[in-house]
Amino acid sequence: PVTVYDNQDIASKKVAQRIATLIKAKQEAGEKAILGLATGATPVGVYAELIRMHKEEGLSFSNVVTFNLDEYFPMKPNAAQSYVTFMNEQLFNHIDIKKENINIPDGTLAENDVAAFCLEYERKISAYGGLDFQLLGIGRTGHIGFNEPGSAPNSGTRLVTLDDLTRRDASRDFGGKENVPTKAITMGVGTIFKAREIILMAWNQKKASIIKKAVEGEISSDVPATFLQLSDHVEFILDKEAASELT
Numbered sequence: 001p002v003t004v005y006d007n008q009d010i011a012s013k014k015v016a017q018r019i020a021t022l023i024k025a026k027q028e029a030g031e032k033a034i035l036g037l038a039t040g041a042t043p044v045g046v047y048a049e050l051i052r053m054h055k056e057e058g059l060s061f062s063n064v065v066t067f068n069l070d071e072y073f074p075m076k077p078n079a080a081q082s083y084v085t086f087m088n089e090q091l092f093n094h095i096d097i098k099k100e101n102i103n104i105p106d107g108t109l110a111e112n113d114v115a116a117f118c119l120e121y122e123r124k125i126s127a128y129g130g131l132d133f134q135l136l137g138i139g140r141t142g143h144i145g146f147n148e149p150g151s152a153p154n155s156g157t158r159l160v161t162l163d164d165l166t167r168r169d170a171s172r173d174f175g176g177k178e179n180v181p182t183k184a185i186t187m188g189v190g191t192i193f194k195a196r197e198i199i200l201m202a203w204n205q206k207k208a209s210i211i212k213k214a215v216e217g218e219i220s221s222d223v224p225a226t227f228l229q230l231s232d233h234v235e236f237i238l239d240k241e242a243a244s245e246l247t
């Protein structure tokens with residue numbers, strides 16, 4: 001299903017409420033909530049609302065385990081552009097999540113060690129019983145995570161090469177496209193697909209054409225987000241601008 005809200009602030013609050021409801025239900029059951037998280041501009045409002053709920057309403061993240069979708073490769077965790085830095089600044093530094101419950105792909109590995117790390121990332125998600133929830137943005141290439149065009153529907157966590165458009169879109173953060181890493185470690189389409197609930201969010205006019213392809217286009221690895229059409233537990237949450245080309 002597709003849900004369109006007037007603006008991204010309202011939409012972000014709704015998504016944050018859904019996440020908070022899941023966390024509380026798991027707390028009451030004495031269980032952990034296993035969340036797949038995204039970086040980038042899109043989820044910032046969701047994280048801000050979760051922080052507000054923590055500070056003002058006592059929402060606790062003590063039972064929350066997180067797996068981030070991706071990280072640039074190579075990337076030092078303390079670099080300004082790392083997804084570790086992003087997550088710390090936008091969410092983790094402001095809530096009571098346990099450090100040992102945070103998982104983000106490791107951008108510091110030797111390339112030879114990446115395959116084993118990726119298998120272990122998958123194993124760890126499975127050992128927790130799988131992802132209860134996965135939050136997604138979408139890139140203008142149609143990527144989810146960093147699953148660029150050509151990604152297989154059953155792909156797992158792996159090292160990938162970033163699309164030129166993705167590197168151009170990231171160039172502002174890095175002070176030029178030439179400084180954007182050419183690779184990344186990402187959960188696969190298959191990893192994402194196994195989550196019990198998936199929300200893909202998109203805001204602004206610049207996402208309208210890729211949202212049309214993702215939601216209404218032919219299912220194809222040319223636009224990896226189209227694979228989400230095959231799932232019955234995916235919801236696309238859009239603002240009016242991102243939804244403006246849907247028929």
Ligand code: F6R
Pocket residue numbers: 037038039040041042043069070136137138139140143144145146
């Ligand atoms: C981020 C990620 C990417 C972004 C996508 C959109 O962890 O996996 O797929 O969600 O590139 O980025 P923004 O939100 O910056 O437009």
